[in-house]
Amino acid sequence: MSALHDQYGVRNELLLGVVVSITLLALGESTTAAAGIAAVFLVFRAVVHAIQRTVGDYADHVLFGSVILLGAWYLGSSGVSVLWIGLVVLGGGWFLLDGIQHLRHGRSRAERIAPLIADGNGPIHGFLLVVVGRLLLPFRLGSYTDGGQ
Numbered sequence: 001m002s003a004l005h006d007q008y009g010v011r012n013e014l015l016l017g018v019v020v021s022i023t024l025l026a027l028g029e030s031t032t033a034a035a036g037i038a039a040v041f042l043v044f045r046a047v048v049h050a051i052q053r054t055v056g057d058y059a060d061h062v063l064f065g066s067v068i069l070l071g072a073w074y075l076g077s078s079g080v081s082v083l084w085i086g087l088v089v090l091g092g093g094w095f096l097l098d099g100i101q102h103l104r105h106g107r108s109r110a111e112r113i114a115p116l117i118a119d120g121n122g123p124i125h126g127f128l129l130v131v132v133g134r135l136l137l138p139f140r141l142g143s144y145t146d147g148g149q
Helices: 007-026 031-054 059-077 082-105 127-146
Strands: none
Touching: 007 031, 031 059, 059 082, 082 127
């Protein structure tokens, strides 16, 4: 769940807002625009934390996927190519499905998908397995939870 209620969490969120603002300033935005966007970002993060505490651990994925799909609708109305719209819909749809499936089956972020093995002699073994497993997890989640795991 979210740890926004403690002092450390609030400080981290404010620091994240400052980072967003500084990044926008570095990219050439005006000071007022950077401060406004950072404030909207902080409000969005606060809403996400509140929804997570109220609904469940993956409620932020449902919200994030919905926002991305709204962005895809906006891109579609502004005349962007179909390829970009398709990629945005694919990403937003995955986040939405992932959040709904995790909430539906009562899964939390504390549960691991596959182990990562680091022996110190090269790349982390199992990384590709974790990435593919995580991308496919919303489609296979029912079989994991129905099996008693």
